Amino acid sequence: MSEEHESGPQLSRGEFALLILGLLGRREMYGYEIVAELRRTTDGAIDLPEGTVYPALRRLERDGLIGGHWVEVASTAPRRRYYRLTTDGERALADGRADWLRFKTAADSVLDA
Amino acid sequence: MSEEHESGPQLSRGEFALLILGLLGRREMYGYEIVAELRRTTDGAIDLPEGTVYPALRRLERDGLIGGHWVEVASTAPRRRYYRLTTDGERALADGRADWLRFKTAADSVLDA
DNA sequence: GAGGACTACCTAGAGACTCTAGGTAGTCCG
């Protein structure tokens, strides 16, 4: 009673954003690289289309979780927008990791037993 | 080249539907019970509002993954609509479990390392 | 030198899902 468990939205709402934060927690990366790295790191299990990633990056930047800056690579090649975590982003990543752990355990207990 | 990995939509699109299938893989249940059982089984980590569960049940039934039937409990109490997995539902649950395993491993490799 | 593949970015719009915030209707308790 009065527990008032704040629950709120469960993980899975923007689950992919957490994966992007996870990658950016390692080092700066640019959008195109994130797509490739996600595919490589997960052996192809997670393969987000660019149309999913670029908007997600803009949302994350808009929300102040990541910061981006343009980098000219060569006069010939396309420039890249590199992103890194902000302080808020690091906090969100830590929270997200905890949520993921909880959710994973919970889902396992429903799907396995 | 020609790899053409069919990828398709990742898990997380309708992730909660899989949890419902997981519960129904154990035994017949009705909507209100599913909400409570999900909360109980997961120690409150997953606490779906009824407004999420009832529409999900109707989608699953519409898609032929579960079948429902009304049961009168007592002349006084509200009747319940019990659901059980269909053959297609069992197959979907098996596929979903495999997807979940892949996704879980993949997400861990992004979030941990 | 045309076609294709690759690096990088971008957008619009459709579709699907989750959540909020209710409502119905009866029971039981204080």
Place this chain on the structure above:
DNA sequence: CGGACTACCTAGAGTCTCTAGGTAGTCCTC
């Protein structure tokens, strides 16, 4: 009578993912 509980339901807003493109330059191959 107010509140809590069992069970069901819906409408609408909001958010996200995906499809399906487009831009623009480089490089390789036939």
